[in-house]
Amino acid sequence: NAGVTQTPKFQVLKTGQSMTLQCAQDMNHNSMYWYRQDPGMGLRLIYYSASEGTTDKGEVPNGYNVSRLNKREFSLRLESAAPSQTSVYFCASSGTVLGGTGANVLTFGAGSRLTVL
Amino acid sequence: GEDVEQSLFLSVREGDSSVINCTYTDSSSTYLYWYKQEPGAGLQLLTYIFSNMDMKQDQRLTVLLNKKDKHLSLRIADTQTGDSAIYFCADRTSGGSYIPTFGRGTSLIVHP
Numbered sequence: 270n271a272g273v274t275q276t277p278k279f280q281v282l283k284t285g286q287s288m289t290l291q292c293a294q295d296m297n298h299n300s301m302y303w304y305r306q307d308p309g310m311g312l313r314l315i316y317y318s319a320s321e322g323t324t325d326k327g328e329v330p331n332g333y334n335v336s337r338l339n340k341r342e343f344s345l346r347l348e349s350a351a352p353s354q355t356s357v358y359f360c361a362s363s364g365t366v367l368g369g370t371g372a373n374v375l376t377f378g379a380g381s382r383l384t385v386l
Numbered sequence: 387g388e389d390v391e392q393s394l395f396l397s398v399r400e401g402d403s404s405v406i407n408c409t410y411t412d413s414s415s416t417y418l419y420w421y422k423q424e425p426g427a428g429l430q431l432l433t434y435i436f437s438n439m440d441m442k443q444d445q446r447l448t449v450l451l452n453k454k455d456k457h458l459s460l461r462i463a464d465t466q467t468g469d470s471a472i473y474f475c476a477d478r479t480s481g482g483s484y485i486p487t488f489g490r491g492t493s494l495i496v497h498p
Contacts, residue, residue, distance in 0.1 A: 273428075302485070309394065311474065311490035312429075327485075359428055365484055372417045372436075373484050377428030 271295050275360050275378035282350045282385045290345040290381050292360030300363045301343035302327075302375065303335060305356040312359070318343055350385045357382050390489035392475050397495045404462040406492045408475030411456065415477040418451060419486060420460045423472040432460070432473075462494075470496045 273294045282288055294301065302317040304327075314327030318337040332354060334346045343362075347354055358381045365373035389411045398404045410418070416437050421429040435442045435449050435458075442449045448461040458477075462469055472493050476486040 309490060312488040314485065317485060361428075372419075372434055373478055373486060374419070374431050374434065375421075375429070375486065377430070379428050380426075 273360055273362055273376050273378035275358075275381050277381060278379065279382050280384070282347075282383065284351060284385060286350050286385075287346065287348050288350065288383075289347075290358055290360070290383075291342070292344065292378060293342045294360075294362040294376070295341065296362060296364070296376065297340070298362035298364045298376070299340075300365060300373075301337065302361045302363075303333075303343070303345045304359045304361065305329065306359060306380075307356050315345065315358075347383075350383075352385045355383060355385045390475055390477055390487050392473075392489040392492045394490065395493050395495070397497065398465050400465060400467055400496055400498050402465055404460075404465045404469070404494055404496075406460045406462075406473050406475075406494065408458040408460075408489055409456055410458065410475075410477045412477065412479045413453075413456065414479045415456075417478040417486070418449075418458050419474075419476040419478075420447075420449065420458075421474040421476060421488075423474065423491070425471070429474060465494075465496050467496045467498060470494055 303315040304312045316335040318324045321340045360378045361375040419434040420432040446463045450459045472491040474491045475489040478486045
């Protein structure tokens with residue numbers, strides 16, 4: 270019953286440090302996503318991956334990089350963290366393929382709370 | 387561009403009905419969703435409705451869709467303190483990206 274697993278759950282960084290958020294899903298889903306959640310802003314899409322080997326920018330990609338390591342894993346990297354990247358980050362996955370007509374229901378991880386000082 | 391709007395807060399008394407409203411701008415929306423986020427957790431799908439439906443009911447939850455006005459609502463009957471959470475409306479359009487667009491979320495506060 271793991272679903273989508275994110276690590277770490279909490280992290281504090283200093284400005285300029287780098288780190289990688291890890292995400293893995295065990296549902297054999299094709300698509301994976303990274304969102305950030307800020308108070309009053311809702312969810313904003315950072316990057317997504319429609320299938321293994323492909324990644325695309327979302328609404329707020331600046332300052333981030335991603336890697337779709339295999340079908341299960343999708344990581345988010347902050348090369349030089351800034352205080353504006355303080356947020357809660359959510360990874361999600363879904364079974365819908367690009368161009369598919371299904372409901373595309375997303376399954377979310379529990380979130381990673383990142384503070385940049 | 388595409389936009390999904392919700393009010394930020396709703397406060398109700400335990401046992402009352404709650405109605406959370408959402409408006410969207412894209413008339414080509416095919417699926418509309420309600421997700422729930424409990425404190426400290428990720429989002430979980432509550433329900434979704436296909437655009438050719440007007441209503442969907444699931445136990446205490448009733449979803450109403452008015453396509454003409456581009457308005458979606460979620461009614462929770464007999465609201466309980468355990469229903470306190472943030473509720474997100476989202477839509478998916480028929481063209482372009484298959485990724486749902488989320489509203490900012492409505493914080494539902496249930497008073498005993």
